Amino acid sequence: MQYQGVLKKMQTEIGDPIQYYLIFENDFLNVNQVLNKELSIDFIKYECLNCHLDKPIYRQGFCKSCFFETPSAxxxxxxxxxxxxxxxxxxxxxxxxxxxxxxxxxxxxxxxxxxxxxxxxxxxxxxxxxxxxxxxxxxxxxxxxxxxxxxxxxxxxxxxxxxxxxxxxxxxxxxxxxxxxxxxxxxxxxxxxxxxxxxxxxxxxxLHFPVLSYPEKVKSLNLSKTPNYKGKLTGIKGQYLLFEDNTVFNIRANEGLYVGLTIN
Known part of the structure; x- marks a missing residue:
């Protein structure tokens, strides 16, 4: 399965465990359903959540000019x-x-x-x-x-x-x-x-989170510095994806990045 779109905060639904969804322009993914599967994440470009231009993200999913201008920041x-x-x-x-x-x-x-x-x-x-x-x-x-x-x-x-x-x-x-x-x-x-x-x-x-196993220590994935990553998804907590190799990926901190997702 392949998905492509700009990252935004995962939508959630209360349950036991909590259900997580990645919402893209024309599609969505229930992230719980890909636990214990290999997930590839590839950075393609930036897309500011306000102006939608391919400009480096400054904070909160906005390019620098939008961050200092939009009322939502x-x-x-x-x-x-x-x-x-x-x-x-x-x-x-x-x-x-x-x-x-x-x-x-x-x-x-x-x-x-x-x-x-x-x-x-x-x-x-x-x-x-x-x-x-x-x-x-x-x-x-x-x-x-x-x-x-x-x-x-x-x-x-x-x-x-x-x-x-x-x-x-x-x-x-x-x-x-x-x-x-x-x-x-x-x-x-x-x-x-x-x-x-x-x-x-x-x-x-x-609250109960969908986690198969927790990392012993954490390595944070920054897609701007490491544009291609592949790993087995073992949990979701907060706005983080947790992987078997102790990598953690903060969706919220990477809002405004346009990515490709491949589920193997």
């Missing part, structure tokens, strides 16, 4: 506390920012390699947790806009991590945590503006 994406749509202030495109920022957001705790705090739109639960490779997660605050979620995250990350150790996540060197206890312990640090939105009655969500 504003600083508030990575730093929600910088959101200003609730004030009617434009960053790059106020209508876009209103749609994205002025909707319910969740502040959550997730355990991928360690307990971390994060922010996502309510509609992205549990997709965001899956993308981070979290095997357990819990919502702790639900607020009406992105700014309030952002200031809550800033306050909480003084007391809990806000980053995932991706190597630990991919080698599955992780511990289970009692996230209800973590949630209750962190309540005292939630800002006064968002205390009323604290969620005190929910339980952890547990």
């Amino acid at each position: 504003g600083d508030w994406i990575m730093r929600p506390e910088l959101s200003t749509a609730h004030l009617g202030k434009e960053d790059r495109d106020l209508e876009f920012e209103k749609k994205a920022q002025l909707q319910p957001h969740i502040v959550y705790l997730a355990n991928s390699s360690n307990v971390k705090v994060g922010v996502t739109r309510k509609g992205q639960v549990p997709t965001r947790w899956i993308d981070q490779g979290a095997h357990e997660a819990i919502e702790i605050v639900e607020v009406p806009n992105r700014y309030l979620a952002g200031i809550t995250e800033v306050a909480l990350k003084e007391h809990v991590a806000d980053k995932t150790n991706w190597r630990k996540m991919l080698t599955n060197t992780i511990d289970d945590e009692n996230l209800v206890e973590w949630r209750n312990k962190l309540k005292q640090y939630i800002p006064a503006e968002t205390q009323e939105y604290f969620i005190d009655s929910n339980l952890e969500t547990h």
Whole structure:
């Protein structure tokens, strides 16, 4: 089987295990179905997710000029506390920012390699947790806009991590945590503006990934430097493909690369 197209974040479907899909312009692949098969990945060209031109990708699937111009790459994406749509202030495109920022957001705790705090739109639960490779997660605050979620995250990350150790996540060197206890312990640090939105009655969500075997150590594949790769697929976790030879391939980090895929 052969596929060709630009890489974008894998789409997911909750299940036991989680189902993963690579979506191309005229086709799609259920990646779970090619576990334990040999997969060839060949870099063909770049294709910016915004302008669709063959220009080197700078960040988040965008060429450099688009990264600094498109509203979907504003600083508030990575730093929600910088959101200003609730004030009617434009960053790059106020209508876009209103749609994205002025909707319910969740502040959550997730355990991928360690307990971390994060922010996502309510509609992205549990997709965001899956993308981070979290095997357990819990919502702790639900607020009406992105700014309030952002200031809550800033306050909480003084007391809990806000980053995932991706190597630990991919080698599955992780511990289970009692996230209800973590949630209750962190309540005292939630800002006064968002205390009323604290969620005190929910339980952890547990997620199961389609992995036949985890790598003992990880070697990251960069298609821009190694344009041709072949290996046996042994797992999918987060947005990573895991291979038998300990190679790991981050689909999200390679968005905007136009590739050919061959399944043997």
